Amino acid sequence: MNLLLTGLNHKTAPVELRERLSIPEDALAAVTAQVLALPGVDEAVILSTCNRVELLIAHRERVAEPDMAAFLEECFQLSGSGLREHLYHHREAEAVRHLFRVACSLDSLVLGESQILGQVKAAYAAAKENGAVRSQLDRLLQETFALAKRVRTETEIGAAPVNISSVAVDLARRIFGSLDGKRVLLLGAGKMSELAARHLVHHGANRILVANRTLARAEALAAQFNGEAITFDAVFSLQDVPDILITSTGAPRPILTAAHVQQFLHRRRRKPMLLVDIAVPRDVEPEVNRLEGAFLYDIDDLQSVASANLTDRKRQAELAEEIVAAEAIKFEQKRRSLEIGPVISGMQQTVEALCEAELQRLAPRMHSMTDEQYAAVKMLTRGLMNKFLHLPKQALRSAAQTGDDAAVRAIQSAFDPSVLRTGPKGDLACPRSGVSMDDVKREKARGHHAEQGSTASAPAEAATDSAFSDEIPARRH
Incomplete structure (x- = not known):
């Protein structure tokens, strides 16, 4: 049995092409059935995320290798789109190593992120449910999951946050400890603010206020978090001042002065307050950093932390690459040993038949x-x-x-x-x-x-x- 992995990702193809190959969950079974219908294909797993689409197949040795590029062109009506120049094809040991690297987040857009392992597990579960996984790919995927767990255990590749939203959450946890029950104010309804709020809610924050110059937009964003929308001017008269303020308004000059924040701290009875200013130009006066109890981080501060963390992740990734390379070799040797079993059995039967023939003779x-x-x-x-x-x-x-x-x-x-x-x-x-x-x-x-x-x-x-x-x-x- 031979292995072939064909796909494209954020490194090889633009988003305009990736989105045309994106496979919705409700269409996965049908596409998998089409792959299994290709001559010689016995097993198949399809991984489809926002950053990659990959088809892993096990096909019989004495049958011509399936033309997966032609299959994708026909299946997604991409003939003449230039798809082939964006595809990569990995076979046998290279297919194993590539899958290991993907599951261990060594091939991700954000090095060390944990979401990809869950996506690979979901792809495996879907293929299993559709009857597309048997002995070959089942053994490979189980080894993949065990390896990914080992990499997380033996390295710190996912320990330090490397994107702005995650860094904001990390800073909040350093200041407040637990984020359970913490109140968050989003000043401006931009995408960066929304992402940061999602991360905070995921880690326990549960009271979200959204203020925007356009109230309808504030209401739409607040609805996503079961929060509350307020007018922009109401921010300055808040009595129940939130623990965390994330601002990204696009205003041409600072809208929160040291005096404003001083009033916030007074109403909070000097309890600490985190201000995350991800606006350019900045929304908060730099002088706020001098106030006791105020922790202000602008976009450069966050990026500096993220860059330092990324450098550390790269060091951890080198360790992970060594583990992956060694395990890929071991798996391929084990796979070949298992595949040679029927050959050895046939050899034994041949010689046994000769011996029996001679005894009969x-x-x-x-x-x-x-x-x-x-x-x-x-x-x-x-x-x-x-x-x-x-x-x-x-x-x-x-x-x-x-x-x-x-x-x-x-x-x-x-x-x-x-x-x-x-x-x-x-x-x-x-x-x-x-x-x-x-x-x-x-x-x-x-x-x-x-x-x-x-x-x-x-x-x-x-x-x-x-x-x-x-x-x-x-x-x-």
């Missing part, structure tokens, strides 16, 4: 043997067979693990069942490189004469047998 000469003696001969035959196969088996496993396909094919061909011949009655005879069919016929004729009582000629005939050096006594009934 010599049966007329073993009539005088007791059952115990005959059992000993069979045991000896099996012991020699196992010793003979030991080194070829070792060589096969070693060649499989190192990816030496030429050696695998050479050893496999030497034990191909087609090297066996059949005797006059359709029974198995000897390999092409061994005893000739004439030898087999002569030996059978000798056995036939022996059964008719021609015992006197048996020693002389045995002495002329070129295939076997020692005479085997005839078995007694």
Whole structure:
């Protein structure tokens, strides 16, 4: 079974193209069924997020590799769109390594973010539900999840926040400890303010006020958080002053002076207040930093923290890359060893068939043997067979693990069942490189004469047998 991973992501394709390949959750089953219908495809998992679309398939070896680029062009009506130049294709060990890196967030837009692992797990669950995952991809995905957990445990790749919204949450937690029940005021209804508020709510803040010069816009944003909208002017007369103020108005000059914040602190009875100014130009006067109890961070402060954290994440990512590379090699070796199992089993069956054929061929000469003696001969035959196969088996496993396909094919061909011949009655005879069919016929004729009582000629005939050096006594009934 071969592995192929085809896809595009934020590094290889613009958002205009990525969004055309985006697969809604309710359409995933249908697209998966189309992939499974491709010649030779046995298993498939589709990962579709805002930053990537990837198709991972397991397909049969003796069937031509599916043209996944053509499939995507047809499925999403993208013929002539230039899609192919944005696609990447990873096979076998590279497909494994790529999947490992994706799940460990080493290939994400935000290095170390945790959301991607959940998305890979969701893709696996959907494929499993649709009957698209069996032994090959199931084993690979389970190894992927275990590796991602290990990377999170053994490195700190996701410890420090690296985007503005996450940094704001981290600062708030440093100041207040728990964010449970904390009140948040959004001054301005911009996208950055909304993202920061979402992060704060996710970590426990539950009272959201939104103030905007356009009240309707404030009401729309407040509704997303089950919050309250107020007019812009009402901010300055608030008695129940919030714990956290996030401002991003786009005003040409500061709208919150040191005097305004001094009043806020007085109403809060000097309890600390966090002000996150992500506006350019700034909304809050820099002098506010001098006020006791006021913690002001502007966009440069946040970006500086994020950059420092990103540098640390990159150091942690180097450790994660080492773990991923080692595990990818181990998985590929294990996969190849498992795939060589049927080949070794076939080799064993081939040689067992030869041994059984030889025992049957010599049966007329073993009539005088007791059952115990005959059992000993069979045991000896099996012991020699196992010793003979030991080194070829070792060589096969070693060649499989190192990816030496030429050696695998050479050893496999030497034990191909087609090297066996059949005797006059359709029974198995000897390999092409061994005893000739004439030898087999002569030996059978000798056995036939022996059964008719021609015992006197048996020693002389045995002495002329070129295939076997020692005479085997005839078995007694």
